[in-house]
Ligand SMILES: Nc1ncnc2c1ncn2[C@@H]1O[C@H](COP(=O)(O)OP(=O)(O)O)[C@@H](O)[C@H]1O
C-alpha cells in the first residue's frame with residue numbers, strides 16, 4: 001500500500017477537477033478499491049496489515065478488523081460486504097448526477113479518511129485508534145432499484161426517533177432514488193410477529209414534529225434466527241436499526257448471522273438513548289432535547305420551593321446507569337443545589353450526609369432544589385426496602401423509585417425535627433421528557449446520522465454503528481459501542497464543575513476518591529489489547 005502513488009495527490013487531482021470520469025478519478029477509484037475492498041477471509045489471515053485478535057490472547061471477534069499504519073496509527077475498521085462476497089459488482093454513486101449536490105466542491109469523502117478517537121495528544125504519542133469517516137463514496141454496491149430497505153426502532157423512547165426515520169426515508173429516496181422502504185412495527189419482534197408499513201417521503205413528511213416512534217417499539221423479543229429468516233424471505237438488503245446498547249448488541253448478532261449465511265445485506269445501527277450512555281460517541285441524539293426539557297421541571301421545582309417556607313423542590317430525571325441528564329440539566333439550570341447520580345454514592349445521616357446539607361441550605365437560603373437521577377441511591381433503597389431483583393424483558397435492571405423513597409426519607413427526617421418546618425414538592429417528569437419531539441439541534445443531528453447510515457450502507461459497509469466522534473461522523477464497529485457503557489466519571493473535571501456550582505458535598509472520603517481514581521485506571525481487556533497495539537507501533 002505504501003508503494004502506491006500518493007493517495008493525497010491522486011485524491012486532490014481527481015476531486016479538484018470534479019470530473020468523475022477523468023483518468024485521475026479512475027486511478028483514485030482503483031486506489032480506493034485497494035484500500036476498501038480488503039479480501040478478508042475471517043480471521044483476516046491473508047491481509048498483512050490486519051491483526052488477528054487471537055494473536056493477542058483474545059477470543060477472535062468476527063467483526064474485528066484492525067488496520068495498522070505508520071507512527072502507531074490504528075484503524076478499527078468496519079466490515080464490508082466484499083469481505084465475504086468478494087465478487088460483488090459496484091456502480092457509480094448516483095449522487096454524482098444529483099443536481100442538489102452538483103455544486104459541492106468535494107462531495108465524496110476520501111476513501112482513507114479516518115477520525116482519531118483521541119484528539120488531545122502529546123508530541124511523542126502514537127497516532128492511536130481511528131474510525132472510518134462517514135459520508136458518500138464514489139462507488140456504491142447497490143443499484144437503487146434493487147434496494148429493499150427496512151427500518152426498526154427498539155428499546156425505550158427518545159426524542160428524535162421520528163426524525164431519524166423521516167431522514168432515512170427521505171435520504172434514501174432523494175439522494176439515491178430508493179423507493180422500496182419497509183417500516184418494521186414494534187421493535188425486533190415486529191420482524192416476525194407484525195405487519196410491515198410501507199414508508200414513503202409523503203408518509204413521513206410531518207413525523208419529526210411528533211414525539212415517540214411511528215413504528216412503535218418494544219423490549220425483549222430478539223430472536224436472531226426468526227429475524228434473519230424474515231429479512232431473507234422478504235429480500236430485504238439494507239437493515240437500519242435504531243436503538244440503544246441492547247439494540248446494538250442485537251444488531252451485531254443479526255449481522256453475524258447474515259454474514260454466516262453469506263447474504264448481501266447491509267446491517268446498520270443508529271445509536272439511540274436518552275441516557276447518553278453509549279460508548280465512544282460524543283453524544284446520542286435526543287440528549288440535548290432531554291436536558292432542555294428538564295429545565296422546565298427544574299424551573300417549576302424552583303418556583304414551588306421559593307414560594308413556601310423552607311421549600312424543597314425534588315426532581316427525578318432519567319438515567320438508569322449514567323447520570324448525564326441530571327448532571328447537564330443541573331449545570332445548565334444554576335437553580336439546583338444538589339444533584340445525585342448513580343455514579344456517585346451518597347448517604348443520608350451524619351456528618352457530610354445529605355440531611356446535614358439540606359438543613360444547611362435551608363438555613364442559608366430558605367429553599368433548595370434537588371435533582372436525582374433515577375438510578376441513584378439504589379443500594380440505599382435496597383437496604384431499607386425489601387426488594388426483589390427484577391428485570392425488564394430486555395434484561396435491564398428494574399429500578400426502585402428513588403424519587404418517592406427520597407421524598408419520604410426527607411419528610412420523615414424533618415418530622416423528627418420539632419424546630420424546623422419543611423415543604424417538599426416532588427416532580428417526576430421522566431416520561432414527559434422522553435416523549436417530546438426533538439429540538440432544532442437534535443433534528444439536524446438526526447438528519448446527519450441518517451445520511452451517514454445511508455451512505456455507509458450504499459457503499460457496502462455493514463456491521464457498524466454511525467456516530468459522532470470528536471465532532472466528525474464516523475462508522476464504528478458494533479462491538480466498540482456495546483463492550484462498555486459511558487458513565488459520568490466523578491474524578492473528571494466536569495463533575496468537579498458541578499460540585500463547585502452547587503456547593504454540595506461530594507459524599508466521598510479521601511479513601512473513596514482514591515478508589516474511584518483507581519477504578520478509572522482499570523483497563524478492560526480490550527483497552528489492554530489496544531494499549532499493546534499502541535506499544536508495538538512506535
Ligand atoms: N445482548 C443482546 N443480544 C440480542 N438482543 C438484545 C440484547 N440485549 C438487548 N437486546 C434486544 O434489543 C432490544 C432493545 O434492548 P433494550 O435494552 O430494551 O433497549 P436499548 O436498545 O435502548 O438499550 C430488545 O428487543 C432486546 O431484546
Ligand SMILES: O=P(O)(O)OC[C@H]1O[C@](O)(COP(=O)(O)O)[C@@H](O)[C@@H]1O
Nearest residue numbers: 155156244272273274275318319320
Ligand atoms: O419504562 P421503560 O420504557 O422500560 O424505560 C425506562 C428506561 O428507559 C431509559 O430511558 C433508557 O432506555 P434505553 O435503554 O431503552 O435507551 C432509562 O432512562 C429508563 O430507566
Ligand SMILES: [Mg+2]
Nearest residue numbers: 244245246273
Ligand atoms: Mg439500554
